[in-house]
Amino acid sequence: MGNMDDDGVTFAQSYESIAANKNASTPISNGHIPNQNFVPREMAKQQHEKELNEVEQEVQQDRVEVEEQQQLLLNKQLKFSAPAYTEIRTRSGGLHFKRTSEGSYHPATNEGHATSEGKQTCDDDKFKPSQAERVLSAEREHYQKTSFEDVPLHTACLTYLGFYLLMILGYINQLLFVPKVATEKARDGYVTLYDAFESFYSRYVYRRVRDCWNRPICSVPGDELVLKDRVTDDYGWSFRFTGTETRCLNLGSYNYLGFAAATGACADNSEQRAREKGLAYCSSRCELGNSQMHIDLEKLTARYCGVEDAIVFGMGFATNALNLPSLLGPNCLVVSDEKNHASIILGLRLSGATTRVFKHNNMRDLDRVLRTGVCYGNPKNGGKPWRKIMILVEGIFSMEGSIVRLPEIIALKKKYKAYVYLDEAHSIGSMGPTGRGVVEYFGIDPKDVDILMGTFTKSFGSAGGYIAGSKKLIDFLRTNSHAHCYASSISPPIVQQIYTSMSIIMGEDGTDTGRNKVQQLARNTRYFRKRLAQMGVITYGHEDSPVVPMLVYLFSKIGAVIRTLTTRHIAVVGAGFPATPIMEGRIRFCLSAAHTKDQLDYALDVIDDVSENLGLKYSRKPRDPNPIEY
Amino acid sequence: MLNNIMNFANYWWFRYLMVTELYVVEKWERVTIHVIFMVLFCVFWYFNYSVLLSLTSNLIGYTPLASILDIENEGAARVKVM
Numbered sequence: 001m002g003n004m005d006d007d008g009v010t011f012a013q014s015y016e017s018i019a020a021n022k023n024a025s026t027p028i029s030n031g032h033i034p035n036q037n038f039v040p041r042e043m044a045k046q047q048h049e050k051e052l053n054e055v056e057q058e059v060q061q062d063r064v065e066v067e068e069q070q071q072l073l074l075n076k077q078l079k080f081s082a083p084a085y086t087e088i089r090t091r092s093g094g095l096h097f098k099r100t101s102e103g104s105y106h107p108a109t110n111e112g113h114a115t116s117e118g119k120q121t122c123d124d125d126k127f128k129p130s131q132a133e134r135v136l137s138a139e140r141e142h143y144q145k146t147s148f149e150d151v152p153l154h155t156a157c158l159t160y161l162g163f164y165l166l167m168i169l170g171y172i173n174q175l176l177f178v179p180k181v182a183t184e185k186a187r188d189g190y191v192t193l194y195d196a197f198e199s200f201y202s203r204y205v206y207r208r209v210r211d212c213w214n215r216p217i218c219s220v221p222g223d224e225l226v227l228k229d230r231v232t233d234d235y236g237w238s239f240r241f242t243g244t245e246t247r248c249l250n251l252g253s254y255n256y257l258g259f260a261a262a263t264g265a266c267a268d269n270s271e272q273r274a275r276e277k278g279l280a281y282c283s284s285r286c287e288l289g290n291s292q293m294h295i296d297l298e299k300l301t302a303r304y305c306g307v308e309d310a311i312v313f314g315m316g317f318a319t320n321a322l323n324l325p326s327l328l329g330p331n332c333l334v335v336s337d338e339k340n341h342a343s344i345i346l347g348l349r350l351s352g353a354t355t356r357v358f359k360h361n362n363m364r365d366l367d368r369v370l371r372t373g374v375c376y377g378n379p380k381n382g383g384k385p386w387r388k389i390m391i392l393v394e395g396i397f398s399m400e401g402s403i404v405r406l407p408e409i410i411a412l413k414k415k416y417k418a419y420v421y422l423d424e425a426h427s428i429g430s431m432g433p434t435g436r437g438v439v440e441y442f443g444i445d446p447k448d449v450d451i452l453m454g455t456f457t458k459s460f461g462s463a464g465g466y467i468a469g470s471k472k473l474i475d476f477l478r479t480n481s482h483a484h485c486y487a488s489s490i491s492p493p494i495v496q497q498i499y500t501s502m503s504i505i506m507g508e509d510g511t512d513t514g515r516n517k518v519q520q521l522a523r524n525t526r527y528f529r530k531r532l533a534q535m536g537v538i539t540y541g542h543e544d545s546p547v548v549p550m551l552v553y554l555f556s557k558i559g560a561v562i563r564t565l566t567t568r569h570i571a572v573v574g575a576g577f578p579a580t581p582i583m584e585g586r587i588r589f590c591l592s593a594a595h596t597k598d599q600l601d602y603a604l605d606v607i608d609d610v611s612e613n614l615g616l617k618y619s620r621k622p623r624d625p626n627p628i629e630y
Numbered sequence: 631m632l633n634n635i636m637n638f639a640n641y642w643w644f645r646y647l648m649v650t651e652l653y654v655v656e657k658w659e660r661v662t663i664h665v666i667f668m669v670l671f672c673v674f675w676y677f678n679y680s681v682l683l684s685l686t687s688n689l690i691g692y693t694p695l696a697s698i699l700d701i702e703n704e705g706a707a708r709v710k711v712m
Contacts, residue, residue, distance in 0.1 A: 162651030169659045208654040235656055556653040615645060 129433035130522035130544050132442050138407040145543045159553050159583050170204025180237050209559035210236040220262040221253040223594035248571035251589045256430035256546055257517045258594030259461035259501040266500045273496035280491045289489030297495050301466050306446040310468035313483045314490045316455030317343040319465030322483035325351040333373045333386040339397045363408045370416045389418040395427030395438035401541025401549045406442045421451040429459025430546050435505045435518040462497040464490050517593040524591045530628045531604045536617035548589040552616050558585045568606045597630050
């Protein structure tokens with residue numbers, strides 16, 4: 001903060017003096033000892049130990065001590081020369097913690113992770129799997145479990161006011177100063193090539209909190225990650241690295257089942273595969289890029305989804321963007337949810353089909369759109385019937401944290417004889433008692449959904465996407481899909497990562513690791529959501545969805561929350577205006593099976609404190625006074 | 631005591647900067663916006679004083695402020711006469 005804010009120095013000083021007075025020592029050391037210095041030191045130590053046998057001990061010890069002292073000095077300099085963030089000023093001088101050791105995050109020991117031994121599967125009788133209860137009707141259950149609380153009026157007004165202030169300041173800024181960016185020289189007779197508003201927005205609004213996005217990391221994003229610290233001297237125009245690193249609890253990765261890890265079966269098998277088969281085939285599946293691995297993966301994916309056949313692609317985004325045009329064309333009607341992902345929207349535009357948007361998860365609106373589509377036909381074609389009608393929905397909507405109302409959509413689809421394309425990018429692996437996605441969550445026959453699409457990027461900790469469905473559909477795609485014919489095939493180690501993680505989830509490795517992971521994710525999700533609701537912050541979405549958006553509304557609050565949480569060694573992701581409506585800035589927590597209860601408790605305590613101090617407790621719902629059971 | 635007051639003021643100043651988005655902007659921009667706020671406030675005050683007050687007093691036929699001012703003016707006149 002100190003470098004973003006002119007008063008930051010005084011904030012920090014006042015905080016320090018108060019902390020000193022109160023003797024409440026919760027020192028937040030931003031930037032721990034960088035690894036690149038630490039590792040050589042360790043190596044040097046080991047080398048010294050080896051040499052001890054040969055050479056006299058005392059000389060060596062002296063040298064080690066001198067080196068260690070130099071190292072300590074260097075570390076001190078690194079640590080205090082340019083801290084990435086200083087402590088934010090709060091109500092009574094810093095966030096309070098019961099014990100001093102709680103003030104900073106200590107990397108957890110590996111106990112409590114979901115493993116084959118199943119340490120976390122205590123009190124199994126109370127545990128509810130991730131599954132719809134189906135006691136009430138689908139509609140009633142949806143409304144019971146999903147929450148979209150309205151924004152308080154004064155917050156809405158302030159959000160708009162703040163946004164207008166930022167825009168006004170941006171225009172003044174642009175008027176007075178030449179921005180420090182590459183400018184487009186107007187060529188005679190040409191219009192400018194680059195969109196003016198977007199660059200204006202990113203220069204004068206987004207730039208002010210740019211340090212909270214696109215932060216470089218330098219470790220595997222598992223349950224923890226290591227952030228590379230950077231500071232800015234010119235209000236976000238440019239950054240420089242301080243050379244320090246911060247170890248953070250990772251609440252920002254779509255690593256739902258914790259398969260993104262540098263160790264374990266997945267990593268070992270992938271490494272083995274890379275050594276055997278190399279890194280790439282440099283050719284598409286139709287030509288030389290096909291191999292037995294890919295065919296095995298497709299068969300496994302089909303079995304995983306419970307359908308006849310599947311086809312895999314090397315890129316999740318392209319799976320949507322390039323396969324939709326092969327399924328749809330002009331004179332087709334697509335009924336698409338308003339919160340669908342950009343890849344779907346791009347695919348629909350490429351296909352040239354007519355798109356009608358229905359309100360997010362609103363079945364009455366979907367019914368209306370389908371009815372008008374069926375009754376009035378294609379107005380551009382003189383009211384003749386559409387060639388086909390397709391409903392496009394996602395399993396879990398990643399920005400809203402809500403779950404599709406699949407049973408009702410299936411009923412509507414059967415009523416109007418439309419097709420359903422279900423994008424399970426986030427739900428595959430993370431929903432359902434055995435991780436088979438939202439289809440299993442609702443207990444629906446996978447054959448009722450015509451096209452099942454999903455990605456390997458999230459739960460499987462890899463890259464790529466698949467489409468699963470009937471044999472006819474997949475054969476059609478094999479001959480017609482651009483992503484199949486022109487894109488190069490998936491790299492062997494990536495295939496192996498998917499294959500291993502998928503077999504673990506299916507339990508084909510002979511352990512119940514996969515089942516434990518799915519259950520731990522379900523348990524983490526419910527616990528985290530219930531605790532957040534108890535705190536009184538507004539969260540969106542379904543109570544079983546592992547994506548938890550916490551509404552903070554204001555632009556500056558997104559920045560403040562991310563910065564404060566970083567000083568507490570928690571890494572989260574914020575989402576602001578272009579990705580969400582202006583009114584609904586939010587912090588998005590993504591839960592993982594790799595998180596332990598201790599880690600979540602720590603994060604929740606910090607979030608509680610931060611939301612108290614920054615005023616995020618907007619919710620007017622009654623709060624549960626009882627402690628939440630894990 | 632003083633420390634507590636300072637803390638309280640600091641904290642709520644910070645919250646004020648937060649809700650107006652002034653927390654993320656540069657110092658000169660913050661000053662500019664505050665100047666604009668002050669100018670707006672003064673313009674509104676003057677408008678209320680000169681237009682709205684006389685309008686309402688005409689409508690209602692009674693202005694406490696004006697009557698007070700009149701008495702003061704009379705007093706001043708009497709002082710001058712004496």
